[in-house]
Amino acid sequence: MVAIELHRPHTAAHALELQGVSRRFGGLVAVRDVSFALEPGERRAIIGPNGAGKTTLFNLITGDLRPTNGTIRFFGRDVTTLPPYQRIRLGLARTYQTPLVFPRLSVAENLYLALRGVRPWRLSVRLPRRTDPEFQEVAALAEQVGLSHALRALAGALSHGEQRQLELGMALASRPRLLLLDEPAAGLSPGEREHLTTLLLALDPGMTVLLIEHDMDVAFQVAQRVTVLHEGSVIAEGTPEEIAANPIVQQVYLGGGYA
Ligand SMILES: Nc1ncnc2c1ncn2[C@@H]1O[C@H](COP(=O)(O)OP(=O)(O)OP(=O)(O)O)[C@@H](O)[C@H]1O
Numbered sequence: 158m159v160a161i162e163l164h165r166p167h168t169a170a171h172a173l174e175l176q177g178v179s180r181r182f183g184g185l186v187a188v189r190d191v192s193f194a195l196e197p198g199e200r201r202a203i204i205g206p207n208g209a210g211k212t213t214l215f216n217l218i219t220g221d222l223r224p225t226n227g228t229i230r231f232f233g234r235d236v237t238t239l240p241p242y243q244r245i246r247l248g249l250a251r252t253y254q255t256p257l258v259f260p261r262l263s264v265a266e267n268l269y270l271a272l273r274g275v276r277p278w279r280l281s282v283r284l285p286r287r288t289d290p291e292f293q294e295v296a297a298l299a300e301q302v303g304l305s306h307a308l309r310a311l312a313g314a315l316s317h318g319e320q321r322q323l324e325l326g327m328a329l330a331s332r333p334r335l336l337l338l339d340e341p342a343a344g345l346s347p348g349e350r351e352h353l354t355t356l357l358l359a360l361d362p363g364m365t366v367l368l369i370e371h372d373m374d375v376a377f378q379v380a381q382r383v384t385v386l387h388e389g390s391v392i393a394e395g396t397p398e399e400i401a402a403n404p405i406v407q408q409v410y411l412g413g414g415y416a
Pocket residue numbers: 182185186187205206207208209210211212213214
């Protein structure tokens with residue numbers, strides 16, 4: 158009997174797939190042979206102690222760094238050698254550890270620029286009027302990230318938590334298929350963290366989200382699966398419950414103190 162193999166890329170179903178990805182800095186291996194895959198719509202957290210390689214891994218996915226070895230695919234397409242802007246065109250968006258907003262512009266202006274950055278609208282810098290469709294989009298984004306009340310406020314005058322909300326809105330402006338969040342809860346008060354968690358849980362379920370997070374409560378609430386990095390390698394992967402109960406994770410990351 159002749160076996161017929163269907164010609165279909167085996168990775169087509171994955172929103173993001175890393176295969177054997179490594180990155181060296183001289184003699185230091187910051188990321189070592191990392192492989193994992195995210196289903197479309199999946200929420201995944203990457204956790205690990207300081208120096209585990211989380212930021213390096215993020216930069217490899219965004220294209221800010223090139224891997225020394227391995228392959229990275231978005232929706233089945235090999236993007237390993239693509240520069241960041243081409244990955245953005247394929248539907249990638251990211252936020253940063255320190256919110257990247259224009260402090261002297263209003264919330265509406267920041268959101269408008271983010272919308273314009275991804276669409277070839279007219280070159281005018283005039284803000285849209287309330288009756289323009291563009292204004293409706295700005296208002297909808299502001300509402301999605303809980304900033305409807307602050308459309309005219311200067312971004313620089315917002316609280317740290319609100320700046321994170323604004324940055325999230327700016328990242329969502331491109332309607333990304335894959336959203337990377339770099340420590341979204343860093344520096345937030347407990348109340349702000351709770352608010353952010355609610356916003357993240359309300360994101361379009363079709364969008365794939367990968368977040369690096371130090372805050373266990375946020376990571377475990379938002380993510381369906383968690384990948385644990387230690388000294389550049391993946392040491393565990395599973396549901397938040399499995400990770401919280403994993404003795405190796407408790408030992409290396411949680412110091413045995415996590416119940
Ligand atoms: N550009 C670089 N040149 C040399 N070494 C680097 C560089 N970037 C990162 N490293 C090293 O790689 C290792 C992993 O760093 P990375 O910042 O990715 O870890 P991390 O898990 O994000 O840590 P943190 O939680 O503290 O942000 C560290 O030992 C770090 O010093």
